[in-house]
Amino acid sequence: MNPRHLFIIVSLLAAMAATPASARIKLTALPDRAAAIIRLDNPTFTLVEEERVLTLQQGVNQVDFSWKGVSINDDSIRLTPLNEKDQLVLLNVSYPPNEAALVWQVSAPQACNARVRISYLLMNIDRLVTYKGVAAQDESKLNLQSHLVLRNFSGEDFALSKILLNYGEAFEKAVRDGETKQLLFFQKNGLPIQKTFKWDARSKPWDPELVQDNVGIPLYYTLHNSKEKGLGENALWGGKVRVFQQDGHGSTIFLGEDAIGLVPVGDKMELYMGDSRDIVVKQKKTMDRMVNVRRNTDQNVVLYDNEEQIETTIENFKDKPGTIVLTQSIPGEWEMLKCSGAYDLKDHETLEFSIDLKPKDRVTVVMHYTRKNLRP
Amino acid sequence: MRRILWFLLAAPFLLAFPACGGIDLVTLPERDSVQLTIYNSADLTLAREVRKLTLQKGLNKLSFGWANTLIDPTSLSLRAVEHPDQVELLDVSYPPGVNSEAVWTVRSEIEGEVLVEILFFTSGINWRAFYQATLAPDEKDMLLEGFVRVTNGSGEDYDNAQTRLIVGRIHLLDQIAELAQRSEPFGRPGMAVPVPPAPAVFAERRMAKAQMMDMACEMVAGAAVAPKEIIKEGLSEYFLYTIEGTESIPNGWSKRLPSFKPVRVPVVNLYKYDDRRFGDGVVRRLLYFKNDKDHHLGKTPLPDGQVEVFRALDAEQHLSFEGSQYVKYIPVEQEAEVDLGSTEQVKVEPKLMKMATDRYTFNADKNVTGWDEREDWAIEVKNFRDLPVRVEITRHMKHPHADPVKPAGDCGQFEKKDAQTLRFTLDLQPHETKTFKYTITYHEGKRRDQR
Numbered sequence: 001m002n003p004r005h006l007f008i009i010v011s012l013l014a015a016m017a018a019t020p021a022s023a024r025i026k027l028t029a030l031p032d033r034a035a036a037i038i039r040l041d042n043p044t045f046t047l048v049e050e051e052r053v054l055t056l057q058q059g060v061n062q063v064d065f066s067w068k069g070v071s072i073n074d075d076s077i078r079l080t081p082l083n084e085k086d087q088l089v090l091l092n093v094s095y096p097p098n099e100a101a102l103v104w105q106v107s108a109p110q111a112c113n114a115r116v117r118i119s120y121l122l123m124n125i126d127r128l129v130t131y132k133g134v135a136a137q138d139e140s141k142l143n144l145q146s147h148l149v150l151r152n153f154s155g156e157d158f159a160l161s162k163i164l165l166n167y168g169e170a171f172e173k174a175v176r177d178g179e180t181k182q183l184l185f186f187q188k189n190g191l192p193i194q195k196t197f198k199w200d201a202r203s204k205p206w207d208p209e210l211v212q213d214n215v216g217i218p219l220y221y222t223l224h225n226s227k228e229k230g231l232g233e234n235a236l237w238g239g240k241v242r243v244f245q246q247d248g249h250g251s252t253i254f255l256g257e258d259a260i261g262l263v264p265v266g267d268k269m270e271l272y273m274g275d276s277r278d279i280v281v282k283q284k285k286t287m288d289r290m291v292n293v294r295r296n297t298d299q300n301v302v303l304y305d306n307e308e309q310i311e312t313t314i315e316n317f318k319d320k321p322g323t324i325v326l327t328q329s330i331p332g333e334w335e336m337l338k339c340s341g342a343y344d345l346k347d348h349e350t351l352e353f354s355i356d357l358k359p360k361d362r363v364t365v366v367m368h369y370t371r372k373n374l375r376p
Numbered sequence: 377m378r379r380i381l382w383f384l385l386a387a388p389f390l391l392a393f394p395a396c397g398g399i400d401l402v403t404l405p406e407r408d409s410v411q412l413t414i415y416n417s418a419d420l421t422l423a424r425e426v427r428k429l430t431l432q433k434g435l436n437k438l439s440f441g442w443a444n445t446l447i448d449p450t451s452l453s454l455r456a457v458e459h460p461d462q463v464e465l466l467d468v469s470y471p472p473g474v475n476s477e478a479v480w481t482v483r484s485e486i487e488g489e490v491l492v493e494i495l496f497f498t499s500g501i502n503w504r505a506f507y508q509a510t511l512a513p514d515e516k517d518m519l520l521e522g523f524v525r526v527t528n529g530s531g532e533d534y535d536n537a538q539t540r541l542i543v544g545r546i547h548l549l550d551q552i553a554e555l556a557q558r559s560e561p562f563g564r565p566g567m568a569v570p571v572p573p574a575p576a577v578f579a580e581r582r583m584a585k586a587q588m589m590d591m592a593c594e595m596v597a598g599a600a601v602a603p604k605e606i607i608k609e610g611l612s613e614y615f616l617y618t619i620e621g622t623e624s625i626p627n628g629w630s631k632r633l634p635s636f637k638p639v640r641v642p643v644v645n646l647y648k649y650d651d652r653r654f655g656d657g658v659v660r661r662l663l664y665f666k667n668d669k670d671h672h673l674g675k676t677p678l679p680d681g682q683v684e685v686f687r688a689l690d691a692e693q694h695l696s697f698e699g700s701q702y703v704k705y706i707p708v709e710q711e712a713e714v715d716l717g718s719t720e721q722v723k724v725e726p727k728l729m730k731m732a733t734d735r736y737t738f739n740a741d742k743n744v745t746g747w748d749e750r751e752d753w754a755i756e757v758k759n760f761r762d763l764p765v766r767v768e769i770t771r772h773m774k775h776p777h778a779d780p781v782k783p784a785g786d787c788g789q790f791e792k793k794d795a796q797t798l799r800f801t802l803d804l805q806p807h808e809t810k811t812f813k814y815t816i817t818y819h820e821g822k823r824r825d826q827r
Contacts, residue, residue, distance in 0.1 A: 128562055176472050179469060182469075252422075253542060253616060254497070274544065285794060299737075319708075
C-alpha cells in the first residue's frame with residue numbers, strides 16, 4: 001500500500017506519558033509494508049489486511065496508527081501478531097482526541113522485529129459483479145462470463161495487492177485511488193438455458209385490442225446454478241447481466257439486460273429479457289352467474305356461489321415453438337368444474353398453466369369453476 | 377470516426393502506474409470495419425469495430441478514448457478475432473482523473489498485427505418506421521409503402537458502417553445516455569451516481585453546413601442506382617433488418633430508406649361504434665388489413681410506426697388526406713387496425729324505446745326482493761357516404777344476469793362477444809339507412825337465481 005494516507009509510527013511509551021495527546025511526539029522509523037490483501041467477499045464492506053514488521057523495544061511500546069484523507073471504520077481496526085505471538089501482549093488501544101488515529105500499547109519482553117497484520121474496514125472501495133452472456137442462435141445454450149469491477153475511491157492507492165473473493169482464485173492487481181478496474185472473473189460455456197414466456201391475468205390486460213400499444217409478453221431465460229447444468233461450484237453474486245445472441249453471421253445482437261440477486265448453489269437465475277409482441281394472449285369471462293343462492297327469513301341473500309367461465313386464447317404468430325406460463329387467480333373458496341388443461345396450484349388462489357406452443361399455433365384454455373360460499 | 381481515439385501504449389507502462397501526462401504513442405490503428413445495430417425501442421446502438429493492432433510480445437497497454445461521445449463505458453469489450461488463444465485480455469482500467477478513457481492490458485504471445493473486435497453501446501442513434509398508404513378511389517385496397525428513418529445524433533460520424541436495425545422491445549436497467557455521462561463509469565461505492573448535464577459540446581461541434589453538404593454529396597455519389605434492399609430475419613424475439621452494403625451517416629443527419637417495395641394491400645373499411653371505448657355518439661373509421669400473404673404482406677412483422685393515409689382522387693393522382701395513426705407492431709398473420717379518427721359520414725344512434733319491469737317477488741314483509749327489467753332498444757345506422765360501408769356496433773350490457781338477446785330486423789351478423797358484450801356487424805349501401813331492434817331482460821334481486 002502506498003504510504004500516502006496511512007501512517008504507522010512506533011514509539012516508546014515514555015514519550016507518550018510526558019506529552020499531551022495533541023502534541024504527541026512520534027518517534028522511530030516507519031515500518032515497511034508487506035503485501036496488502038483486499039477482501040471483497042462482503043458486498044457492503046471491504047476489509048483490508050496488510051502485513052508490517054514492527055521494530056519493538058523491550059518494555060511497553062506504543063504503536064501509533066493514523067490516517068488522513070481516507071475513511072476507516074476505527075472500531076474495525078485490529079492488530080494481530082504473526083510471530084512472537086506468545087511474547088507480545090497487546091495492553092490496550094486508545095483513540096487520541098480530534099485525530100483520525102489510534103494507539104496500541106504493546107508489551108515486548110525483549111527487543112524484537114514483530115511481524116503483525118493490521119486489518120480494517122476501508123470505506124469507498126468495493127466491487128461490483130457484472131455478467132455477459134452470449135446465447136446460441138437457437139437459444140438453447142449460453143456462454144456466460146462474469147467480470148469483477150473493482151471501484152477504488154477510498155483515497156488510497158494500492159500497489160500490487162492480492163484481491164480476494166469468497167470463491168475463485170485471488171487476483172494480484174494494482175489499483176489507484178479514483179480508478180475503476182474490470183477483470184474477467186469466470187467463464188462457462190455451453191450452459192443450458194430455458195426460454196419461457198409469462199402472462200399473468202392479474203396484471204396483464206385481458207383484451208389487448210383496447211390497449212393503445214402492443215401488450216408485450218415477458219420473456220425469461222432461466223439458468224440453473226447446479227453442477228448438472230454446468231455451474232454449481234459457488235453462489236453467483238448479484239449484479240447486472242447483459243445477454244447477447246449469436247446472429248448466424250459471425251456477429252451478435254444485444255437481447256437485453258436484467259439485474260439478479262445472489263443465486264445460491266441449487267437455485268436458478270431468472271432473467272427478464274424483454275417482451276415478445278409475436279405472442280398475443282386474450283382472455284374473457286364467458287359466464288358469470290349466481291347459483292345456489294341461500295336466503296334468510298327476510299328473503300335477503302346471505303350466501304351464494306358464483307359460477308364463472310374464463311376463456312384464454314394464446315396465439316403464437318412466430319414460426320418457432322415456445323413455452324408460455326399462464327398465471328390465473330381464483331380468489332377465495334372455489335371448485336373447478338371443468339378445465340381444458342392441466343395446471344399447478346401454486347397457492348390456494350394461484351394456478352399456473354404451462355403450455356407448449358407450436359409455430360403459428362392457437363391454443364384456448366377454458367376454466368369453468370364455481371366460487372363458493374360468497375356473501376353479499 | 378472523429379471522436380473515438382485509439383492508442384497502443386508501450387509495454388513498460390505496465391510496470392508502474394501509467395502517468396496521465398506521458399503517453400508513449402506507438403500506433404494509431406486504423407478501423408477496418410464498423411457495424412451498427414440500432415434499436416428502436418430504446419436509445420441504444422450496439423457498435424462493433426474491427427481494427428488491426430500491432431502488438432508486442434508480452435504485455436501491451438491499449439488506450440481507448442471517447443471524449444464527447446455518448447458511449448457507455450461499462451459496455452466496452454475487446455476480443456482478438458485472430459489468435460484468440462494467444463492474445464489474452466487481462467483487465468480494463470478506467471484511470472482516475474481522466475474522463476472518457478479506458479486502458480486495456482493485453483498479454484500477447486505473438487508479435488505483429490492482430491485483428492481485434494471492440495464492442496460498445498452508444499446512444500444518440502435511433503431509427504423509426506413509418507408508412508404511407510394511398511387508398512384506391514373505391515377504398516377496396518391501398519398502396520402501402522414502408523420506410524425506415526435512421527438519425528445519427530451520437531456525436532460521431534459513422535462512415536461506411538454496416539447498418540442493422542432491430543425491431544423488438546428490449547429490457548434495459550439503465551438509460552445508455554445516462555451511463556455515457558457518468559464521471560465514473562461504474563459509479564462510486566455507496567452513493568447515488570451523479571449524472572452531469574448533457575454536454576453542450578454536441579451543439580457546438582456541429583459541422584458547418586457546407587461540410588455536411590459535402591458529406592451528403594459523397595453519400596449520394598457513392599450510392600447505388602437502385603434503392604438498397606433490407607434483409608430481414610428473426611432472432612429470438614427480435615427482427616433484424618440488415619441494410620444492404622454500408623451506410624455513411626454523419627452526425628446530425630438522418631437517412632430515409634425504403635423498408636419494403638410498395639405493395640397493393642386489400643383493406644376493409646370498418647366503421648365502429650362502441651360508446652364505452654370511443655365515447656357516446658362517436659363513430660370511428662378504421663382500416664383493416666392482415667399482415668399475411670393474401671394481403672401481399674406476411675413475410676415479416678411490420679414495426680410500429682406512424683401510418684399516413686391518403687386517398688387517390690382521380691387519374692391525375694390528386695390526393696386527399698384521410699388521417700393518420702401510430703400503429704402497433706403487427707406480427708405476421710395478425711390483423712392490423714389503422715384508426716383514421718371519428719367521422720360524421722356514418723351515424724349510429726341507439727335509442728331506448730321502452731323500459732318496463734315485471735315479475736316482482738316479495739318477502740314475508742311484502743317488500744320487493746326481485747324483479748325483471750326489460751329494455752327495448754332500437755339502433756339506427758346511417759351511411760352518408762357514396763361508397764358502401766361496413767359498420768360494427770358494440771353494445772355493453774349492465775350485467776350478465778339476463779335472458780338471451782334476440783335481435784329483430786336487419787342487424788347483420790350478431791354475436792355475443794362475452795358474458796355481457798353484444799356485437800352487430802352490418803353492411804350498408806351508399807346513403808342507406810338501417811334500423812334493427814333488440815330486447816334485453818335483466819334479472820334483478822332475487823330473480824337472478826330464479827330462472
